[in-house]
Amino acid sequence: MTDTIESTDAAASASTEASASTEASVDPTYRDASLPIEERVENLLGQMTLQEKAGLFFQTMIAMSQDGELAQADPSFGLPSNEEQVIGKGMTHFNVLGSAPSGELMAQWHNALQELAASTRLGIPVTISTDPRHSFSDNPLAGMLAGPFSSWPETIGLAAIRDEALVERFGDIARQEYTAVGIRVALHPQIDLATEPRWGRQVATFGEDAELTGKLGAAYIRGFQGESFGPGSVSTMTKHFPGGGPQMDGEDAHFAHGREQVYPGGAFELHLKPFEDAFAAGTRQIMPYYGMPVGTEYEEVGFGFNKSVITGLLRERYAFDGIVCTDWGLISDAEIFGEPFPARAWGVEHLTPRERVIKVLEAGVDQFGGEAIPELLVELVESGEVSEARLDVSARRLLREKFVLGLFDQPLVDVEHAGRVVGSDEFVAAGEAAQRASITVLTNTATDAGTPVLPFAPGLKLYVEGIAPEVAAEYGTLVETPAEADVAVIRTHAPFEVRSSTFENFFHQGSLDFTDEALGHLREVAAAVPTVVDVHLDRPAILTPFVADVAAIVANYGASAKALLDVLTGAAAPLGRLPFDLPSSMAAVEASREDVPFDTKDPLFRFGHGLSL
Known part of the structure; x- marks a missing residue:
């Protein structure tokens, strides 16, 4: 690991020099790895400007180059250049879109991005996340092709095998491949119950049985996060709280005609069961879904805007104090493939973007997924509509995760190591x-x-x-x-x-x-x-x-x-x-009822059916 240590030292030196040249008064105490993390967090937070804090709150897609260098703008998805996102917007959390041909090139790109971040005033490292990328899905906002990584069945296929040890082994292999190229947050597992047969997202679930989903979801989290959470871990953002499966008529909540989640069987509590297992397994982050609950005790607005769900249910009932990040695109209208794609502001379509931001923060959420508008958050604080103290609550969580993951102490990865680990013969054979x-x-x-x-x-x-x-x-x-x-x-x-x-x-x-x-x-x-x-x-x-x-x-x-x-x-x-x-x-x-598992009359084959040869 000599190359990694030397690279880390170089990055830290570059960051320190950049900080000294732009702001002589920066106190580098937060870079002292011997100090308690809470002390480092408070030291850094106390030095951050409002603009720097706002940059933490937004996590959106970022383009990866094919040659290991920084990526330029990607017009297909309306993505700006890497430099515009890190330097221009001051953002430090990104969901990487696409792939490079090899683990080495992915690692090189990651290091270039971290070196760019190190040139900023405080040198806050970036956190890279990803949707699942170990299988056969090719959906820009749900799952990536495996590319150079080992290739496995979809999550629903892991459920078909029904082996907790295998799922944990998969998570461990994926963790090794992710960390080798600098990916430190998994925007998964997806532990929704697939109780509505028509729903388009169930391929990434563990099926419709709550007990099996809970057991396998917990094993998945253990594999990705490791025996103890720290510098070798991948943080899991478990989704979609409080269960995204009961979509009315199976229509997905990415789209206006699928905005409603319904519970004709009164099974809201059943959909929480897998999350209880995820909390017990130590999942670090949670993503609520787009859908709005209809006919329940909860406010009829999308879960990301829903204080009764995020604060009342997640924060208070389950005492979850980790990071909560919205699903992608709740605030701003967008365009994908040249076609309009409205914000998924279900139940609050009448609110302006600034009003939606306020409602999400009031709900108890820490981060806006799929958005890149830190300047709007700055305006809200400067106008007095949002307090800076509210920002500090979430900023602490977001900074703490970077410190615990070791990103401040070792932001760069070993490129040669990435080449050996990603798609190794052993991992490929396990996937096959x-x-x-x-x-x-x-x-x-x-x-x-x-x-x-x-x-x-x-x-x-x-x-x-x-x-x-x-x-x-x-x-x-x-x-x-x-x-x-x-x-x-x-x-x-x-x-x-x-x-x-x-x-x-x-x-x-x-x-x-x-x-x-x-x-x-x-x-x-x-x-x-x-x-x-x-x-x-x-x-x-x-x-x-x-x-x-x-x-x-x-x-x-x-x-x-x-x-x-x-x-x-x-x-x-x-x-x-x-x-x-x-x-x-x-x-x-x-x-059948959307929220009730095993509810279709006289099924052709039952859950658990399968012949041996």
Whole structure:
């Protein structure tokens, strides 16, 4: 770790020199690692200007360069340059968007950003956060492709394996890869209960069972934060308090038509259970969801604005004194992919941005996610609408986290170490093993010869769809038509409705029924050859119309074609069990209550179903 120590010393020296040149009166006591953290926090806070305090309160996306240098403006998402955000805005918390080709380049970019921060008056280091980035999701505001990191099943796939030790091992591996490149806050786990089958965010949950979600969520937190929270940890921002699953009709609260959370079954308390486990596991941060509760004892405004939830429930009932950060974009209207994207100010749409800021602070929140308007907060204090003492309450929490994470003492990372850790052979192999284990066999019927179609022998004549030919060729002889094949393997995806805006289509929502065209095609292939259908269950698809027509149905939750074919040919054992019920029909889904788990009538397959091979 010599390179890291030398780099750290250089950064500290650069910061000290910059501070001395811009403000000779800066007291460097807060840089003394031998002092208690509370003393360091108070020393630094006492020297901060109003503008510097305001910069702490905003955490938004930041662009990562592909070459290890500081990134310029990114017009796709309206992001300014790194320099404008750190120097111009004075911000020190960022959610990194995108990836670089390698761990080394990610680490180099991170170090360049920290060196930029070290040049400011007080040299406050930046804290980098990220949405999940160890799987197959590609949603700019929910999850990133794994890129150079090891690749694992989605969270719902970890739930299918049902192994607390494995989930903690995943968290530990992710922690090592994150810290190697300077990522110190995980904007996850997502421990919402997936009680509404249509909801578009359940792929990142642990399913609809409260007990399983609580156990696995706690294991996840332990893995990321380590045995004791400190310089080697990743701080977990657990979401979405008090449970974002009961969305009315399954529509997501990113969008105005999904702003309401409803509790027709009176199960509000059930959705709190996983958070109780998260608090016991020591989660450091909490993110409330966008939705507004309807028909409860709580104020009918979005949870980020909701004092009865943030102060009354989270701070007082649960005595949570960690950081609370809103979900992204509660204050300002924006534009994504050239299309308007209004602020998610549900229940307070009539308020101005400055009034929304005040309401969020009064609710008891510490930080504004997806916003970059520290100048507005400065105006509110200068006008007397917000007291500086209120800012100090949250600033202490935010600064304390930086100190405990060791960012002031070791802001830079070892680039060579990042190259060895990120995507290491050991970590990649662990992720691939989890992909195979998560695969869930739902049906496995007998062929004309009287034996189940799975597992099938390597070397057969294969007809495939949704699998790269070069991959399939490793497991059999490819043929052009089903009629020529011994077995067909078709990979498909749980259905979803196409929506009007580009961004909304990243969230799979609406009907869970396959189209008539898709069903007709599956039946046509199955009539010609024993057919295995692999469905990516990011939501619980309606399989009833073709369950009797195909030889086997398996489910995946983020798995490569090689992982699938290893299972289908018997080289690996499928251990997955359904993390939710699979409804028998859309009529059953529409009749179910959004907040109640396992509430669809006569499900096709129950939670926990899965066959062994």
